[in-house]
Amino acid sequence: MIAYFKEIVSGAWSLIVGMRLTAGFGLGRTMTVHYPFERLDVTPNFRGHIDLIIDPDTAESKCITCMMCEKTCPSSCIGIQAEKPEGAKKKILVEYHLDFTKCSLCGNCVEVCPVDALEFSHEYNLVGTSRHDFHFELVSRLRDKVKKLGIVPKPKPVPDAPAPAPEA
Ligand code: SF4
Numbered sequence: 368m369i370a371y372f373k374e375i376v377s378g379a380w381s382l383i384v385g386m387r388l389t390a391g392f393g394l395g396r397t398m399t400v401h402y403p404f405e406r407l408d409v410t411p412n413f414r415g416h417i418d419l420i421i422d423p424d425t426a427e428s429k430c431i432t433c434m435m436c437e438k439t440c441p442s443s444c445i446g447i448q449a450e451k452p453e454g455a456k457k458k459i460l461v462e463y464h465l466d467f468t469k470c471s472l473c474g475n476c477v478e479v480c481p482v483d484a485l486e487f488s489h490e491y492n493l494v495g496t497s498r499h500d501f502h503f504e505l506v507s508r509l510r511d512k513v514k515k516l517g518i519v520p521k522p523k524p525v526p527d528a529p530a531p532a533p534e535a
């Protein structure tokens with residue numbers, strides 16, 4: 368008989384606890400995010416597709432076209448095109464292709480880059496109707512971002528004038 372009443376009390380108590388939680392969530396602050404009109408901030412270490420970082424001094428990429436990222440990518444999803452402009456000493460990055468359909472987000476390319484030219488984007492809204500919608504050219508993306516953010520290259524420092532030759 369005691370066990371029977373104990374069971375009733377414990378059942379009633381669990382009902383009260385459950386109702387209290389339901390009422391707390393039901394009457395409390397709304398937790399619904401009205402996507403796509405509202406968005407949540409992603410955590411700083413969120414991994415979207417890789418992206419080139421803007422060098423604030425030049426408003427260009429920091430990439431030195433060493434090709435380490437392309438060589439280290441286990442999925443062969445990076446294709447870099449570099450050219451040496453006439454009279455220049457070094458090659459410059461012309462196009463940086465990423466096939467995001469093959470990327471495993473392993474991070475090798477970001478880690479291996481000797482000049483920290485790559486980062487993971489916070490892009491989580493990707494949608495497409497064909498696999499080609501996930502092929503990105505990152506130099507164009509970087510230039511679009513520079514334009515959108517209104518970043519301008521910093522003026523280059525003027526070299527000091529040579530000291531006057533000592534009088535004879
Ligand atoms: S994150 Fe990994 S798989 Fe993706 S592009 Fe970089 S190296 Fe390749």
Ligand code: SF4
Pocket residue numbers: 429430431432433434435436437447479480481482483484485
């Ligand atoms: S590893 Fe860095 S510097 Fe080298 S090609 Fe890739 S992005 Fe450019």
